[in-house]
Amino acid sequence: MLPGCLTLALPIIQAPMADVSTPALAAAVSESGGLDSLGIGAMTPEAARAAITETRRLTDKPFGVNVFCHRSVRPDTACMTRxxxxxxxxxxxxDTLPPATLREIYPSFCDTMATCDMLAEEHPALVSFHFGLPDxxxxxxxxxxxxxxxATVTSRTEAIQATEAGVDLLIAQGYEAGGHRGIYDPHRQTISGSIPSRF
Ligand SMILES: Cc1cc2nc3c(=O)[nH]c(=O)nc-3n(C[C@H](O)[C@H](O)[C@H](O)COP(=O)(O)O)c2cc1C
Structure with a gap:
């Protein structure tokens, strides 16, 4: 059940999609009576603030914002080469060449306070965490x-962690999830198997 401050005309929360969610989609979902989740996982704090501002221009209804809370990758040259x-x-x-190096394309919400402070100022109705939890x-x-x-959870352990961290709502996610299954520890053995050992 949703907290009272999030009373919706329709019990539908649109799944967040980094790089795909737009303010226009967010506003359309919220205007229709559901709750949008603007996926800002691939955005800088400045771009995310602009997307929130634009969403507010298009709707005065509540909407959510979704962030990525993964542990940032420590560059490992040998692994990248493999x-x-x-x-x-x-x-x-x-007929093309691979890039010379690999780089992380998604900044983690957990690495700096910048996005967190921006969200506290903008205070969207809901913030959801994916790929882990902030501190x-x-x-x-x-x-x-x-x-x-x-918070997205993909196991009982993660559900307990999120609840103990003080999260209000759990998003239970199975293995499908459009390639975006929000597991907290990518090296943990999962229902669909672990990362191949050669990597
Ligand atoms: C292109 C794409 C991008 C996604 N980006 C995010 C994201 O930024 N944050 C998130 O929590 N989930 C993300 N997901 C997962 C979806 O929110 C959702 O959990 C998944 O698509 C399963 O829901 P469905 O069965 O309704 O499609 C993404 C999924 C897709 C297909």
């Missing part, structure tokens, strides 16, 4: 301004 060599035939199939200090900042907090 991935690039493994992928080389795929690039060759399309208690960040959760406290968001709670202090009355934001409802949600």
């Amino acid at each position: 991935w690039l060599n493994w992928l080389k035939p795929e690039f060759e199939r399309y 208690g200090a960040m959760i406290a900042v968001l709670r202090r301004v009355g934001i409802v907090l949600a």
Whole structure:
């Protein structure tokens, strides 16, 4: 059940999609009586603030914002080289070359306070966490301004972690999830198997 401050005409929360969610989609869902989740996982704090401002221009209804809370990758040159060599035939199939190096394209919400502070100022109705949880200090900042907090969980252990962290809503996610299954620890053995050992 949704907290009272999130009373919706329709019991539908649109799944967040980084790089795909737009303010226009967010506003359309919220205007229709559901709750949108603007996926800002791939955005800088400035771009995310602009998307929130634009959504507010299009609707005065509540909407949610979704962030990525993964542990940032520590660059491992040998591992990157193995991935690039493994992928080389795929690039060759399309007459192109693999990139010289790999880089992380999604900044983690947990790495700086910048997005957290921006969200506390903008205070969307809901903030949802994906691929893990932020620390208690960040959760406290968001709670202090009355934001409802949600987290994706993919196992009982993660559900307990999120509940103990003070999250209000759990989003239970199976293995399908459009390639975006929000597991907290990618090296944990999962129902669909672990990461191949050669990587
Ligand atoms: C293109 C794409 C992008 C996604 N981006 C996010 C995201 O930014 N945050 C998130 O929590 N889930 C993300 N997901 C997962 C979806 O929110 C959702 O959990 C998944 O699509 C399963 O729901 P469905 O069965 O209704 O499609 C993404 C899914 C897709 C297909």
